[in-house]
Amino acid sequence: MADTRTKIVQRAVKEIQDGMNVNLGIGMPTLVANMIPQEYNVLLQSENGLLGIGPYPREDEVDPDLINAGKETITTIPGAAFFDSAESFAMIRGGHIDLAILGGMEVSEQGDLANWMIPGKMVKGMGGAMDLVHGAKRIVVVMEHVNKHGESKVKKACTLPLTGQRVVDCLITELAVFEFTSEGMVLTELQEGVTLEEVVRQTEATFTIDPALQ
Amino acid sequence: MKKGKVVSSITEAIHDIQDGATLVVGGFGLCGIPENLIVGLQEKGVTNLTVVSNNCGVDDWGLGLLLANRQIKKMVASYVGENKLFEQQFLSGELEVELVPQGTLAERLRAGGAGIPAFYTASGVGTLVAEGKEQKEFDGRTYIMERGIVGDFALVKAWKADPLGNLVFRKTARNFNPVVATAGKITIAEVEEIVGIGELDPDEIHTPGVYVQRVIQGSHYQKRIERLTVAKQ
Numbered sequence: 001m002a003d004t005r006t007k008i009v010q011r012a013v014k015e016i017q018d019g020m021n022v023n024l025g026i027g028m029p030t031l032v033a034n035m036i037p038q039e040y041n042v043l044l045q046s047e048n049g050l051l052g053i054g055p056y057p058r059e060d061e062v063d064p065d066l067i068n069a070g071k072e073t074i075t076t077i078p079g080a081a082f083f084d085s086a087e088s089f090a091m092i093r094g095g096h097i098d099l100a101i102l103g104g105m106e107v108s109e110q111g112d113l114a115n116w117m118i119p120g121k122m123v124k125g126m127g128g129a130m131d132l133v134h135g136a137k138r139i140v141v142v143m144e145h146v147n148k149h150g151e152s153k154v155k156k157a158c159t160l161p162l163t164g165q166r167v168v169d170c171l172i173t174e175l176a177v178f179e180f181t182s183e184g185m186v187l188t189e190l191q192e193g194v195t196l197e198e199v200v201r202q203t204e205a206t207f208t209i210d211p212a213l214q
Numbered sequence: 215m216k217k218g219k220v221v222s223s224i225t226e227a228i229h230d231i232q233d234g235a236t237l238v239v240g241g242f243g244l245c246g247i248p249e250n251l252i253v254g255l256q257e258k259g260v261t262n263l264t265v266v267s268n269n270c271g272v273d274d275w276g277l278g279l280l281l282a283n284r285q286i287k288k289m290v291a292s293y294v295g296e297n298k299l300f301e302q303q304f305l306s307g308e309l310e311v312e313l314v315p316q317g318t319l320a321e322r323l324r325a326g327g328a329g330i331p332a333f334y335t336a337s338g339v340g341t342l343v344a345e346g347k348e349q350k351e352f353d354g355r356t357y358i359m360e361r362g363i364v365g366d367f368a369l370v371k372a373w374k375a376d377p378l379g380n381l382v383f384r385k386t387a388r389n390f391n392p393v394v395a396t397a398g399k400i401t402i403a404e405v406e407e408i409v410g411i412g413e414l415d416p417d418e419i420h421t422p423g424v425y426v427q428r429v430i431q432g433s434h435y436q437k438r439i440e441r442l443t444v445a446k447q
Contacts, residue, residue: 128315161342
């Protein structure tokens with residue numbers, strides 16, 4: 001399990017380029033922050049009102065007025081900026097954030113994403129996910145390929161309520177990487193040690209294979 | 215010091231909040247919430263409130279206090295996952311809930327405060343959020359119409375204020391507070407420090423006093439932390 005997540009996170013960090021403004025979702029996407037190359041000038045956005053998230057604070061630096069969107073205590077990096085929630089989502093909705101890396105429950109072959117609600121379970125709310133999927137220039141979803149019952153989370157159509165329709169640009173799992181194009185869902189990479197047969201077996205969605213892989 | 219908009223007690227600050235009022239409330243999680251005003255409302259015991267706020271506190275702090283006291287009839291929020299009481303009251307049908315994407319909630323408050331009755335956004339298109347809402351295409355992309363929100367009262371927490379109601383917020387405790395401050399018919403700001411007129415640099419004021427009707431010096435700030443995380447040594 002831990003190994004699966006590490007594999008996904010290690011691949012996800014490659015989506016981040018020097019100079020980008022990036023929003024990382026809560027959970028597995030947050031782990032990506034620790035792996036961004038030191039020499040990169042990347043600004044991480046927190047939708048509660050900060051561009052330029054720093055590392056977790058030392059005990060003597062903890063400030064209750066300084067938290068991230070996951071409500072964890074954090075610090076800022078030099079050059080950081082604070083702003084209010086309307087401004088925060090203006091920069092998201094207005095296409096000023098280059099990349100958002102989000103967790104997922106299901107992704108469909110059309111690029112639909114479900115990641116906020118399981119019917120019959122208590123609804124917690126969508127937070128900023130529905131705004132991010134329509135605002136950030138590129139949406140990368142990171143999730144495990146199958147659920148704990150062994151069923152594929154990469155679906156023909158999502159069965160859970162959607163966060164957004166046709167919003168995913170790239171899906172990274174422990175088995176493979178898929179891009180979503182005007183021609184549909186394309187397998188572009190196999191994770192190390194994974195065979196094409198395995199990906200086909202574990203994927204409910206219909207996809208094509210990038211010629212470079214064949 | 216000139217008194218201006220400064221009131222002398224929490225009781226006075228909230229004296230005209232009645233049963234059935236709509237309150238818009240600042241804060242993100244437990245960060246930057248108007249702690250003293252919420253405790254004041256709990257003690258006052260007003261009921262049937264509609265509360266618009268990003269979150270609903272935790273079981274024993276913030277807006278969770280008003281839930282525990284069954285003072286909230288309807289909650290409009292983007293994320294309510296930190297609160298067991300919320301779940302119980304929602305499932306039993308006691309509590310009405312409207313979940314709104316966070317950016318849409320912020321913009322609805324901004325629009326309300328800016329005199330804009332409605333606007334279009336792509337957030338929520340093709341989801342449960344779009345149900346029953348007008349859809350319109352602009353430049354080949356689909357949007358849904360969302361309404362501005364104005365509350366009877368806005369409750370905010372700022373770091374500093376002057377007697378004119380000019381406000382300065384601190385770090386991420388700013389969050390929803392400046393937009394909430396614009397979206398109340400009567401806006402009440404509780405603050406950590408009140409300074410004299412002219413002591414705030416005009417370049418540094420986040421919320422101009424025109425939006426604020428009452429200022430109250432808060433006390434005994436708990437500033438609870440929901441998830442204490444520190445660097446590994």
